[in-house]
Amino acid sequence: xxxxxxxxxxxxxxxxxxxxxxxxxxxxxxxxxxxxxxxxxxxxxxxxxxxxxxxxxxxxxxxxxxxxxxxxxxxxxxxxxxxxxxxxxxxxxxxxxxxxxxxxxxxxxxxxxxxxxxxxxxxxxxxxxxxxxxxxxxxxxxxxxxxxxxxxxxxxxxxxxxxxxxxxxxxxxxxxxxxxxxxxxxxxxxxxxxxxxxxxxxxxxxxxxxxxxxxxxxxxxxxxxxxxxxxxxxxxxxxxxxxxxxxxxxxxxxxxxxxxxxxxxxxxxxxxxxxxxxxxxxxxxxxxxxxxxxxxxxxxxxxxxxxxxxxxxxxxxxxxxxxxxxxxxxxxxxxxxxxxxxxxxxxxxxxxxxxxxxxxxxxxxxxxxxxxxxxxxxxxxxxxxxxxxxxxxxxxxxxxxxxxxxxxxxxxxxxxxxxxxxxxxxxxxxxxxxxxxxxxxxxxxxxxxxxxxxxxxxxxxxxxxxxxxxxxxxxxxxxxxxxxxxxxxxxxxxxxxxxxxxxxxxxxxxxxxxxxxxxxxxxxxxxxxxxxxxxxxxxxxxxxxxxxxxxxxxxxxxxxxxxxxxxx
Amino acid sequence: xxxxxxxxxxxxxxxxxxxxxxxxxxxxxxxxxxxxxxxxxxxxxxxxxxxxxxxxxxxxxxxxxxxxxxxxxxxxxxxxxxxxxxxxxxxxxxxxxxxxxxxxxxxxxxxxxxxxxxxxxxxxxxxxxxxxxxxxxxxxxxxxxxxxxxxxxxxxxxxxxxxxxxxxxxxxxxxxxxxxxxxxxxxxxxxxxxxxxxxxxxxxxxxxxxxxxxxxxxxxxxxxxxxxxxxxxxxxxxxxxxxxxxxxxxxxxxxxxxxxxxxxxxxxxxxxxxxxxxxxxxxxxxx
Numbered sequence: 116x117x118x119x120x121x122x123x124x125x126x127x128x129x130x131x132x133x134x135x136x137x138x139x140x141x142x143x144x145x146x147x148x149x150x151x152x153x154x155x156x157x158x159x160x161x162x163x164x165x166x167x168x169x170x171x172x173x174x175x176x177x178x179x180x181x182x183x184x185x186x187x188x189x190x191x192x193x194x195x196x197x198x199x200x201x202x203x204x205x206x207x208x209x210x211x212x213x214x215x216x217x218x219x220x221x222x223x224x225x226x227x228x229x230x231x232x233x234x235x236x237x238x239x240x241x242x243x244x245x246x247x248x249x250x251x252x253x254x255x256x257x258x259x260x261x262x263x264x265x266x267x268x269x270x271x272x273x274x275x276x277x278x279x280x281x282x283x284x285x286x287x288x289x290x291x292x293x294x295x296x297x298x299x300x301x302x303x304x305x306x307x308x309x310x311x312x313x314x315x316x317x318x319x320x321x322x323x324x325x326x327x328x329x330x331x332x333x334x335x336x337x338x339x340x341x342x343x344x345x346x347x348x349x350x351x352x353x354x355x356x357x358x359x360x361x362x363x364x365x366x367x368x369x370x371x372x373x374x375x376x377x378x379x380x381x382x383x384x385x386x387x388x389x390x391x392x393x394x395x396x397x398x399x400x401x402x403x404x405x406x407x408x409x410x411x412x413x414x415x416x417x418x419x420x421x422x423x424x425x426x427x428x429x430x431x432x433x434x435x436x437x438x439x440x441x442x443x444x445x446x447x448x449x450x451x452x453x454x455x456x457x458x459x460x461x462x463x464x465x466x467x468x469x470x471x472x473x474x475x476x477x478x479x480x481x482x483x484x485x486x487x488x489x490x491x492x493x494x495x496x497x498x499x500x501x502x503x504x505x506x507x508x509x510x511x512x513x514x515x516x517x518x519x520x521x522x523x524x525x526x527x528x529x530x531x532x533x534x535x536x537x538x539x540x541x542x543x544x545x546x547x548x549x550x551x552x553x554x555x556x557x558x559x560x561x562x563x564x565x566x567x568x569x570x571x572x573x574x575x576x577x578x579x580x581x582x583x584x585x586x587x588x589x590x591x592x593x594x595x596x597x598x599x600x601x602x603x604x605x606x607x608x609x610x611x612x613x614x615x616x617x618x619x620x621x622x623x624x625x626x627x628x629x630x631x632x633x634x635x636x637x638x639x640x641x642x643x644x645x646x647x648x649x650x651x652x653x654x655x656x657x658x659x660x661x662x663x664x665x666x667x668x669x670x671x672x673x674x675x676x677x678x679x680x681x682x683x
Numbered sequence: 684x685x686x687x688x689x690x691x692x693x694x695x696x697x698x699x700x701x702x703x704x705x706x707x708x709x710x711x712x713x714x715x716x717x718x719x720x721x722x723x724x725x726x727x728x729x730x731x732x733x734x735x736x737x738x739x740x741x742x743x744x745x746x747x748x749x750x751x752x753x754x755x756x757x758x759x760x761x762x763x764x765x766x767x768x769x770x771x772x773x774x775x776x777x778x779x780x781x782x783x784x785x786x787x788x789x790x791x792x793x794x795x796x797x798x799x800x801x802x803x804x805x806x807x808x809x810x811x812x813x814x815x816x817x818x819x820x821x822x823x824x825x826x827x828x829x830x831x832x833x834x835x836x837x838x839x840x841x842x843x844x845x846x847x848x849x850x851x852x853x854x855x856x857x858x859x860x861x862x863x864x865x866x867x868x869x870x871x872x873x874x875x876x877x878x879x880x881x882x883x884x885x886x887x888x889x890x891x892x893x894x895x896x897x898x899x900x901x902x903x904x905x906x907x908x909x910x911x912x913x914x915x916x917x918x919x920x921x922x923x924x925x926x927x928x929x930x931x932x933x934x935x936x937x938x939x940x941x942x943x944x945x946x947x948x949x950x951x952x953x954x955x956x957x958x959x960x961x962x963x964x965x966x967x968x969x970x
Contacts (some may be wrong), residue, residue: 144970268970291818315968325964331956334764353964355942358954360763371754372749378755379747380762381729381952402750406754493965495958504952525729525954527745527761537740537748538732546740547698615916 118171119194120182121251124197125189128160130244134187135166135487137248142170143314143489145257146307146642150175154484154669157341158426163196168253169282171221176604177488177597181672185254185301187247194218204300206328222312226300233287242284249288254301259289274602280648289572314491319484320345322454323413323477325493326461328357331500332411334384336373338361338392341425342481343415344386351568357456367392371399371410378408379536381504381526383465385411390432397439400474404444404562406536407514407522409468410477416480418668427668428482430641434649436476437620442630443559445566448620449575452596454488456617460575462498467573471566472524478619480641482670483594507532512543516557520565540613567621581612585681588633591658592616592647595639595671602676612682619647622654630657637661637683639671686713687862688723698737704881705734707759707855707936708802709741712773726769728865729758731783734809734913753780759786759795759937765950766938771798771869772853777807780816780836787838791845791874795937798868798875803881805890812886822889838878839918843911843930847932848873854899855881856892864928870874873936880924903926 121138123131131153139149148171156162167183169175180549181200188209194201201207203221207214211227219225228250235243245266254263262402263282270278297300317325327335337347349368351361361384364370367388374384388396393414403410414436418429419454436448447467451457461477468475507525511532513523522543527533535545540555542548548555581603587610590600599613612630616622630636630651638648639658643666663679667673690713699705716726728739732751739746745768745774749757754772762770772779779787779801787799805822807813813826813913816836823830849871853861868875880899882892900923907913914930938944947954 135714140970148690242766313969315965317968321968325961328961329956329958333951333954334760336760348788356941356960356964357957358947358951360943360951362759362763362793364756367754369786369789372753372756373760376729376747376749376760377764380761380768381950382760382765383951384760399753406749409743495962495965498958499898500956527764528725528950529952531724533745535722535746535748537746538750540746545746547737564923629782683732 117173118169120180120184121168122165122183122185122200123168123172123189123196124163124165124193125156126161126192126255127155127164129189131164131166131189134248135168135375137242137245137265137269138168138251139316139487139489141248141252141257141262142255143311143316144261144265145255146309146311147171147255147305148173148175148308148311149489150156150177150486152177152179152482152670162191163190165193165197170305172308178484178601178673179482179598179670188213189244191215203639208247222234226295228291232283235283237287238280242280245281245284246288246291246359250292250295252285253292253296255305256304259559261284264451278594285532302365311489313492313593314489316487316489317456318345318487319454319479321349322457322463322488323484324349324353326458327411328353329458329467329498330411330462330496331466332385333358333382334360334374334377335386336364336370336377336384337366337387338367338370340389340392342389342417342484343389343392343413344414345484346415358464365394367546368399371412372402373409375399375403375406375408378407378410378431378535381529383469385413387413387415389415389417390435391422393432393435394441396443401440401442401444402473402538404440404442404446405538407472407562408536409472411464411468411475411477413477413479415484416478418666424479424668428480428594428641428670429666429668430480430595430646433478433619433646433668436478437650444562445473445570446476446620447473447570447618448476449626450593450619451483452593452615452617454490455493457483460617463672470501470566471521471570473566476594478593480594504529506530507534513545514541514543514558516543516561519569520561521569521593553600570621570680574621576623577614577616577620577626577629579614579629582609583612585612585632586610586634587612588630588636589613590616590638590647591640591679592619595641598671598673598676599639602680605673605677608681616647619650620654622650623657626651627655627657635660635683637663637680639663639676641665641670684717684934686710686717689713689716689932691743691851697741699734700885702884703734704804704855704883705738705802707858708800708881709738710867711855711858711862712738712800713742713860715869716750719866719869721769721869725767726771726952727761729754729761729770729772730774731778732809733775733778735773736778738802743772752778753786755783755786755790755799759793760791762795762797762937765952766796766944766948767950769869771800773800774802776801776803776805776815776817780838785832788841788845789970791842791847791876791898793937794848794873794934796872798877802881803878804881804887805835806883806885806887808883808963819889827856837918838876839929840877840915843914843918846932847876847930848932848934849928851876851928852878852880852924852926854895854926855879856895860901860926867928869873869933872933899924901925902929903911909966
């Protein structure tokens, strides 16, 4: 792998995220591709958290690696926390008090730097991390004017003294870094690539949030729950600029009921939650199905059952989302694999929901949401939002039976008609009915079969990566996109290919052809029961030969996927 | 006064028992709406589940008959995305205070400009006679076989405690007074709550038409609804049940606090995505 993997590890509150922001931001300005991802404990202060930053000469897959090329321990707990990933090649760069040599395979690779002493000389221990950042910038031959401009922009609101001390702290780091380079303790193997300079840096949560804005989202009601909250925070931050009503709901039941009612009155609403919160919303999902009111739901998965591992990752809620809500009605489930996917699919979710008057789900996870990506661009010129709301006339019927099953959707206050919706079985007018002979069967067919037939025409094809004449087909969905792609690229075998699904329900029957062509099929999932494998079986009667399932709360690493696929 | 603008066709199948208090409430609400010149097209009646929650079906206007307990949450959202609509929740005591208790609390705090009419017959009718949060102490039912063992939920004291914009209690048997109070609730800005006492002729043999007549009285003309402490005192009185407007206050509504309506009053369906601003946001992520 042509990248350098840096890991910063310490307690919550020690400023790991600041180091991540500064390093990825400045290194990009200097011409490096960066990808970063964090794993952390469920607490506000303390614990042991780490962030992986992969710096590369080329565009990089959004993938977690076990390998650590340089480790910065900000706390004594860092080395024991990461002992499984430290090898004889890992450079350990930190303060003496944070390095217990029993965890270091190769003492030659230990570089002790009194970061906090230097920080105190500059102005206070608060600058400790900036000194460390300076060391790295020297490693990667970043011109000082780039980092200075960046620091000035970042800290200018805090006053000139703080800006100056940050710059000084960074300078001190530079001189240590230059010494280490001169004494051959560190060698930069990477090349700069100016094509990265205009890249966008964004997190998975921001990609979802921007996709929602592009899709016309103007109402979000949600109750905070990790790891989904960052989408609520993002939309709240930009609510004023983009005309968004933000409501921190009293509970998840309220959130979805508010979202559905917002669509009823002409808004474009979404909720963001995780498995436990979504469990509370399931009656609301059913309501969206019955009222034929669109709804967009973002679910950031984390491991369960119950509270589970609140800050960890998993793909355990596909079956939950697929089956949520009593009764029978149509739905769509999308599972983006890249930030680009997340943006375009979230935008599409609003239009799909509106066009077919159904709930549409966007399924992500902690690993995806909390990662930071560098991407070339997002194409806003291709963004198109159709308006499906009709102006009503006096004889308007909300549930008028039509050939294709879609009744034109009016909203109250737009036109001369009245818009009646009812969670009971209803007639065309939206009033309660118990006519089990004619109305009920027609309404079921409308909500379920007719809509599913239409939805089948809009199914996203899975993406095939690798040789078309494969013998082994690896299947994945959602956030495992990067790791499987990277593994296939590294293996360099021409008989293996990867089929990635960013729409996991409904599925197109032509998918069978991809699987039937393979001598062997393998599925990778971040759960214990192969939940997408079950969808393939149930929907298309497809069997998968082998499963690689990971369910400890951590994402797959490139190394373990490579090792697994190499043996297949 | 004719209420024909809001009347459903004569052959509409009404699911209520003969003599039910709901008929009186429906008539009063239609009259109040007519007298206030509210147009059916500009009104949304929101309800949950139960016999009271069917009321919107018998009144010609826009209706949102959602899930049990969630009417207030839905009404909040409808008003937030289109403040030009008049939004009235009309639903029962189970929906309002049992299943919907959390929404009752938190949306009073948010203060959307909505009206909440709670049909309060102190019993669950549609599920055949179990206790409601407002059932009286000792009330015997097929589930509460030894009688209800707790004091009833008092929505008036709770609404006052939460500083609801308008808090009143009425009795369906007094049509004229009830109509005037409901009209005042509709006109008042903010969360206007009206607890409507009514008998359930099938399942509540204790709190009957006669019982209500004997156990209610009106707050005197000199009563000042702007005095919160006095309102509390009267709302917590034991003995005969006081009726009237307990408390009113005026403050900014949820919609008025939303920055998106400060300059532009258009409801959200009239607005478009600001792709140019999104482009600016994207560009800000390039450095």
